[in-house]
Amino acid sequence: MGTVQETLAESTEGAPQFGPERPRVYSDLSPEEKDRYNADIRITNIFLQGLPKDIYTLINHYTDAKDIWDNVKMLLEGSELTKEDRELQLYDDFEHFRQHKRESIHDYYVWFAKFINDMRNIKMTISRMQLNSKFVNNLLPEWGRFVTAVKHNRGLRDSNYDQLYAYLKQHETHAKENK
Structure with missing residues (x-):
């Protein structure tokens, strides 16, 4: 049996996590995760550079390209x-x-x-x-x-x-x- 901390660290995907999640370091990512991360950064930059200033100020705090896209779409097209x-x-x-x-x-x-x-x-x-x-x-x-x-x-x-x-x-x- 181990400590509670070891048990929590070994929890399976989808199981409840306790405590704040530690940010992952780029070097710890798998090749697929690195590709996804790099693509996310590129598309985020493209989105942000091409937006009108008034819309940019409303969404510049988002870090995920999907969140940016969803919010820009809603702002431009409306609900x-x-x-x-x-x-x-x-x-x-x-x-x-x-x-x-x-x-x-x-x-x-x-x-x-x-x-x-x-x-x-x-x-x-x-x-x-x-x-x-x-x-x-x-x-x-x-x-x-x-x-x-x-x-x-x-x-x-x-x-x-x-x-x-x-x-x-x-x-x-x-x-x-x-x-």
Whole structure:
């Protein structure tokens, strides 16, 4: 039988450990553990160097790459509740999307493209037809005859809003004359 200390030192994996665990020295690690440790250090450095300063200050105390990754992912993407709120907000914004008076077709297009990019970033899906329809049907009234031409000649099913913008942009001076 030995001392209590010897018995505790011989405990098997998964068994309860008593007292603080002694930090391991690099030279005591197995080759696999050294590889894991080195990879952890490299990926931690890559993560930390590539982060915006505000996020870095929130996670720089983590030492494990997995913990850093999980927290960065949560900070950048948000929790499931945050994602759901964001999706609801985007659907609401999509519903009320329209061109504003004195807004150029270019500004309207850029705003729409950013909006659609936000939707794609959280994996929202809206059909091409819906996107194109929303893009052309919410232009100001002076674009009416050009929208009609787009619908008849180009079709909303086969085009994308980038192509529709390019076509409409060519006719911006004529649309301004219709005000």
